[in-house]
Amino acid sequence: MEHFQKLMPFSVVMIPLIVAFMLAIFARWKREFCAYIAIAAVAYGFYISYLLTLRVMAGEVIHYAVSGWIAPWGIELVIDELGAMMLLLLTGCSLVILLFSMKSLHKEIPEQATGWYYTLYLLTLSAMIGMVITNDLFNLYVMVEVTGLGACGLVVAKGEKLSTEASLRYLLLATLGSGFLLFAIGFLYQVTGNLNISYVAAELVQVREQYPFLMWATMSFITVGLGVKAALFPLHIWLPDAHSSAPSSSSAILSGLVVKVYIVSMLRIYFLVFGFEVFHESYMRYLILLLASMAILGGSLFAFVQLNLKRRLAYSTVAQIGYIFLGFSLGTSWGIVAALLHIIIHAFMKICLFLSAGAIYYQTGRKKVTHFSGLGYQMPVTMAAFTVAALSMVGIPLFGGFITKYGLAMGSLEANNPYFIILIVLSGLLNAAYYFPIVWQAYFTSSHNVKLEFDKVPVTMLIPIVIMALGILYMGIFPSGTLDFLERAVSRMIL
Amino acid sequence: MELSRLLLNYPYFISIILFCLGCLCILTQHNLVKKVIGINIMETSIFLFFIAVGNIDGGVAPIYDPALPADVIYINPLTSTLMLTGIVVSFSVTAFALAIIVKLYQFYGTIYAQDIMRMR
Known part of the structure; x- marks a missing residue:
């Protein structure tokens, strides 16, 4: 038991990884059981994440040296508050998406691929978990x-x-x-001779002054490298196609979780390797601030003109990623807390919306937002959840999205930059402009003889x-516990 | 003085040039296979950079040999080891990309990005 407790951080990465490769063989033999095994593996990960989070909440920072090689030589896993939050979010949300995919997959991907889909899913999940808890740059x-690679597999x-x-x-x-990311890691290794984030940071404080140009190059390489993957505004061109053409459970994990882990890694590298002060004074912060503002407006405007529901949701992701970048480049503690909170709330909202889109497609086969009339009576549960997520996107009080908008507004006031409040309000209105017509159509534009019926989708999809949807409401009504935890995470990073 | 420093550190210079060439190749070529070749050029330039970082002038291969004098300098083996992982990653990306290109060729009958965009 003692030994198991020590191994817990390692097993949360390794169990999904091992099960992923076992499923690849198992799928040839018994395809229909793959989903259950995958759910068991992720449920194990969720339980371990919960135990680890409890330990972190008690004030501990968990270190684990992989296969006994201690810190500067071997790979180190570190679970701090940010890591624990992401662990819980990743495993919890992907458990929920897996439950959805059990039935929905059969309608969306070729039958013989349904077993191997879970291999890709678990591979992506375990790599994401590894990314948020590793403390080693090359491992990152x-x-x-x-x-x-796993995410591309989920799309294809x-x-x-x-x-x-x-x-x-x-x-x-x-x-x-x-x-670009690997090149930046090479630069960091060249000047510091270390790959462990804590050691690189300690070395970098001493040599930073000697290489101002290299620091600048490294920062821009990291911004471009992780920015492409996190779909920062002008680099988002791959996102709408990939997220809208994927199966709906893939869209949910890609939009809700995959783009976020890159932002978390970026945050880690900026705040823990370069240090908060350096980031705060660099030009990169203003660049990200500008790009995030453009993302919020541009993403919303692009979303407004899309008629395919999933494409509209995908462009909305571009805008919402802008919120997260805006929050963390504001450089105030409220802003960063709001960014981290938006990572959670946006995951809930976007997964809810994409899964609802998947359920609507499953029952009615409709994809266009103009064909949704009367859907509020045919699929009351799905549309109610969709409405909750839409209201939260707009930022109505009592829903999760309001809390992040409030946090971002407080952050921009703290940064003496009240113009961003105008931006946030404007983007809320734009969100209303492209989400409310869908809701309006579903409930109020039906022909006369509709009667209320229950959704005809399997209960594992509902x-x-x-x-x-309940998660969104919970975050909107009782945000204080999460906010306290995130404030602790931020105070550890920005000191 | 600046030029002499550049000449002294020529591996870094070459790796940067190759990196830029690879990026250009990925972004501007219309032939999908050439884009994959661009990926390989780019990743190879990074391998060159890492191995140049680990190299020491006059160093020997990092294998302990009692016959060598005690003050011999071994080069840094870590970067070469890291690049083994890098090569595996690059290999798997190439394989995956080529597999997708084969699939696209079955769908569209062409591997030119422009034609595929037109046929959509």
């Missing part, structure tokens, strides 16, 4: 690369023209991005949607 690069699994093309574009740009 490997995890980034595995996540990128549909086996259609559009998704194949979108995933090739995603793969090419993601590889370009990880090339439960995930409802859980996510």
Whole structure:
């Protein structure tokens, strides 16, 4: 038991990874059981994450040296508050999406691929978990690369023209991005001689002054490298195609979780390697601030003109990623807390919306937002959850989105930059402009003789949607516990 | 003085040039296979950079040999080891990209990005 407790951080990465490769063989033999095994593996990960989070909440920072090689030589896993939050979010949300995918997959991807889909899913998940808890830069690069490959696999699994093309574009740009990241890691290794984030940071404080140009180059390489993968505004061109043409459970994990882990890694590198002060004074902060503002407006405007529901949701992701970047480049503690909170709330909202889109497609086969009239009576549960997520996107009080908008507004006041409040309000209005027509149509434009009926989708598809909607409401009504935890995470990073 | 420093550190200079060439290749070529070749050029330039970082002038291969004098300098093996992982990653990305290109060729009958965009 003692030994197991020590191994817990390692097992949360390794169990999904091992099960992923076992499933690849198992799928040839018994395809229909793959989903249950995958759910068991992720449920184990969720339980361990919960135990680890309890330990972190008690004030401990968990260190684990992989296979006994201690810190500067071996790979070190560190679970601090940010890592624990992401662990819980990643495992919890992907458990919910897996539950949804059990039934929905059969309608969306070729039957013989349904078993191997879970291999890709678990591979992506374990690499994401590794990315948020690793403390080693090269290990981070490997995890980034595995996540990128797994995510492309999740898109291409549909086996259609559009998704194949979108995933090739995603793969090419993601590889370009990880090339930039690896180059930046090379620069850091060259000047510090270390790969462990804590040691690099300690060395960098001493040599930073000697290489101002190299620091500048490293920072911009990291911004471009992880920015491509996190879909920072002008680099988002791969996202709408990839996220809208994927199967709906893939869209949910890609939009809700995959783009976030890159932001978390970026945050880690900026705040823990370079240090908060350096980031705060660098020009890179103003660049990200500008790009995030453009993302918020541009993403919303692009979303407004899309008629395909999933494409509209994908462009909305571009805008919401802008919120997260805006929050952390404001450089005030409220701003960063709001950014981290938005990572959670946006995951809930976008997963809820994409899963609802998947359920609507499952029952009615409709994809266009103009064809949704009367849907509020045919699928009351799904549309109720959709409405909750839409209201939260707009930022109505009592829903999760309001809390982040409030946090961002406080952050911009703290940064003496009240113009961003105008931006936030404007973007809220734009969100209303492209989400409310859908809701309005579903409830109020039906023909006369509709009667209320229950959703005709399997119950395993309804439960995930409802859980996510309840999550949004919970975050909107009782945000204080999460906010306290995130404030602790931020105070550890920015000192 | 600046030029002499550049000449002294020529491996870094070459790796940067190759990196830029690779990026240009990925972004501007219309032939999808050439884009994949661009990825390989880019990643190889990074391998060159890392190995140049680990190299020491006059160093020997990092294998302990009692026959060598005690003050011999071994080069840094870590960067070469890291690049083994890098090569594996690059290999798997290439394989995956080529597999997708084969699939696209089956769908569209062409591997030119422009034609595929037109046929959509």
